[in-house]
Amino acid sequence: MDNSTEVREFLAARRARLSPADVGLPDPGGRRRRVQGLRREEVAILAGVSTEYYARLERGQIAGVSDQVLDALAGVLQLNEDEREHLTNLARAAQTSRRPRRPHRAASPLRPSLEAALNAITGAPAFIRNGAMDILAVNDLGRAFYQPLYAAPPAQPNLAIFNVFAPAAQTFYSDWIAAVDATVAVLRQEAGRDPYNKRITEVIGELSTRSETFRDRWANAQVRRHDATAKTALHPVVGDITLQLVGTSLIAEPGLSLMIYTALPGTPAQDQLHLLGTWAATHTDSDEDAAAHTHPEEQR
Incomplete structure (x- = not known):
């Protein structure tokens, strides 16, 4: 930018x-x-x-x-x-405006220790993203929560692209415009923090060029951190669910954030997360079994 x-x-x-x-x-x-x-x-x-x-x-x-x-x-x-x-x-x-742009971090791979830490989170959806909102890694429950995104995942899952462009996003979020506003606010905040990140600029450029809704919301110049808020979704498996987002920057990996969705104790969301975890385990096992029983020539 x-x-x-x-x-x-x-x-x-x-x-x-x-x-x-x-x-x-x-x-x-x-x-x-x-x-x-x-x-x-x-x-x-x-x-x-x-x-x-x-x-x-x-x-x-x-x-x-x-x-x-x-x-x-x-x-x-x-x-x-x-x-x-x-x-x-x-x-x-x-x-530092005269400083040459540094190359943006490649979407992958992450350090194995980060992958292991992420996968150790088993009771809540969690993922690691960069400032452009590329999802670099996700645990099983996070993949299950964002089922509409991962139903036919792109080569590089990106929450901003999904939130603004995907038809499924308009039914996944209880308030789609609020989700777009949150996307705008996060990207502005990240672009201000890391203005020489080419990947952030690319994502903002694509959204601005292709989406009138995004352009209109961008004109409001809203800025907001997205690390402590409620996330309400109409999930295709567990229905309406409201989770609390907790996000933190990774000290050892500047520009990356760990995002975790938690359920407040005693709320219906707690039972819904348990149900989603059961569905995710069954879904993953079924996929692995199908792959294991597929003839090698078919896998090619």
Whole structure:
């Protein structure tokens, strides 16, 4: 992604969502405002910088901005924790904008120890993804949970591509638009954190080019970490199920995240996960038995 474009879109969108009353400015009364939200000069005054300086920032010229100014802007624009982090990441990326792009991590393979750790999680769906939302590895229960994705898996399963393009996603998620919004928010956050990752840029480019829905949602410039939220799905095997997502970055593997879906104790989801685990074991065993009894020539 182009850092200047992202800075411009992000600051303009955050400014547009606020009214003068939101930041304690006098109500303009019946006078018609030519811009949606705050004016640039209003943001500048509240942040303690000149209008010209803020205008340069909103044009994407954010390299060299001080932490004090970033903090002031975050306060004026009422950024939440995720948005503050995103703004900081954009400023850091601008400092190194002349750095050549590093090659993105190949989709596979993962270290055997990571695969083993993932497969040791047997009571919850879990997977490892990169910043582009490629699923690099998944445990049995995770494969069963995302059954619509793995029913006819692509060469490289990607949650963003599935969420936006797959017809099955529109029935899998109880609120498909919310799932697209979450995809947009995650990709923006990841792109701000790792702006030189070619794979992230490729995925965003494909989604933007082929999906009007994604383009419309991208224009909102939403940013959100996706590591502590509820995930509700209409699963083809266990029906409506609500799980709690817990995600964490892998310290030894920068850019990769471990995502785990858990069921709260005493909830119907706990029984549904047990049922899904039983189905997954039976389904896997059946597949292995079928492969074992297939004639070698047929396997070719």
